[in-house]
Amino acid sequence: MDEKNTISLQYSRNSAAFPLSADENQLQTVTAEPWLEISKEALQLEGLCFDREGNLYLLEVFGGRVFKVSLPEKTIETVFGENTMNPAAIKIHKDGRLFLCVLGDLNSSIGSGGVYAIQPDGSNMEEIIAPREKYAVDDMVFDRKGGFYFTDFRGHHFDPLGGVYYVSPDFNSVTPIAKNLASPNGISLSKDERSLWITETNANRLNRIELLDDGVTIAPYGSSVPYYFSGYDGPDSCCIDTDDNLYVAMYEQGRVLVFNKNGCPIGQILLPGRENGHMLRSTHPAFIPETNELIICSNDPVGGGGSWLFRAKGFAKGHLGYQFA
Template identity: 50%
Template sequence: MIKVFYLLAFAAGMGSVAPSYSASLPALSYTTETKGPVPIPPSERTLQTITAQPYFKVSDKGLQLEGAVFDLQGDLRFVDVFGDRVYRLTRDLKLTSFATPPGFAPAGLAVHKDGRLFIAGLGNFKDSGGIIATKADGSDVETIIPPSAGFLVDDLDFDAKGGFYFTDFRGNTSDPKGGVLYVSPDGKTITPVLPNLAVANGVAIGPDGKTLWADELSAGALHKVELSDATTIAPFGTSIPYHFIGPAPDSMRVDSDGNVYVAIYGQGRILVFNSTGIPIGQILIPGRETGHNLRSTSMAFRPGTNELLILASDAQGGQGCSIYHVTAFAKGASTFAHP
């Protein structure tokens, strides 16, 4: 009985003692480098860094812009994914557009040597994407890859022979069923080149015509592939030279020095890699440090120059969607399908 009394008294005494707090405890605090929704990772803070300048306000709405490319007339083309539209911005900043088929969800563009626009679409985002080709004004629609093929086509890039690579946007990190495929110049054969990717997104051919670059949106990986021919990987020809931190690699372009520019969707910036896949620079979109204009998706080199135009959207952040520009390391690589 005495033991019970002392145990109860001890328990009651412990319950009445408030926990102590000392101001001398080690404390975490935000710094200028870590504050904000998308801080630049420590390993990338020492890269050469520039901030893009505004070039053109596309809309006050946060449209999902993608697929930047210049056509044979020297006009900038790009798409609005959820608006089913293809835009044309002339050098004197006049903006026009035409509609794709309803529900096509255009996501990527490439220009054939005959001037036709090849438009990649995500369809229902499950199994009904494809590619159509149109004249420059959107007329004479031709199906290149039908929805029945089952791909989600996100991006594409022509090679020197007139064939093209495209990315299949399917899968996730536990079910990587997307990849990079090649369509022969006659359009009759589709050959898998780099399968088993988790939401393959950007794709580009290096200026040597033998280096294929691609990235995975979900897995956050940059792939470098050395090719023996258009559909054959050279022995020991694959590598993953870089893993991205945070969201998420999107479209890419290459310059004449072989550098690779990758848009980071969700971070408002572009990472630049040299021809071996080592990061050498980055481009920031204005407003990113406060959470604006984070949907940086795509970019294009003005033909014959090192002016790089970048698409970015603020989504629901209130600042709409715009085009920005910078001077890149080198001139854009020649578009192989052009004359």
């Protein structure tokens, strides 16, 4: 064999450490722009949530702090100090309280987290779901009745311990919706409240659940996996717009994938520098109220780029959900 004439594989720009798959490389793609630096440190930012006045709340998971970004000035203040609870998301109840989803002990599959409510200034903490219930609560979404769905971020694909649950409006009962999931993470509710979207991080799956009128029973043939993600690490938090498109942050990939209401990919938003390994820890997208401007949080532990919020425009205006009902 003449080795000089043997054709060999060649690396290209798209075969770097963080390539896009062949099909996703053909999607409509935009690159976000820097919007606000939260810290020079690489903080695990999560939980973007806007209040009625348009101010933004967010948190850092491993330090536990909750930040408030007052707009339009973009001034940053800490409203809840350092702690060891490992919070992962913030949602705002219709009465104005901040609901914190707490993972608890990250080294335990037993579950020692819960849900807590605090005032916007960080005071008067109340226990909504206690650690004794043995959940690792990662994210939640309110329905119009004042109840909420949450994800239990436990397990892996060899031992799927996680699930999705519904908490009644009086917070007195917890009803299982789906079990045996591998660390379900992000959760969104469609505009008509009939469809639940769940990202399953440790199985790299997007789950769609059709609900009956009671809001807790899966409709006949109502569960599906519209999409399997590729690459490490997996899908994280998500949100919807007013056209019921779903925006899913991809952790350790520096981007957000967008799906239509049927779960078909229709676009993506890349974070600047991702092709060189920067700002890969994209965790959460959220819309500025009454606009199609999407804010995405990420951090850059390898490249030393700190912790940032980025901005891009989505297909439609963001859906406010029922936290303002």
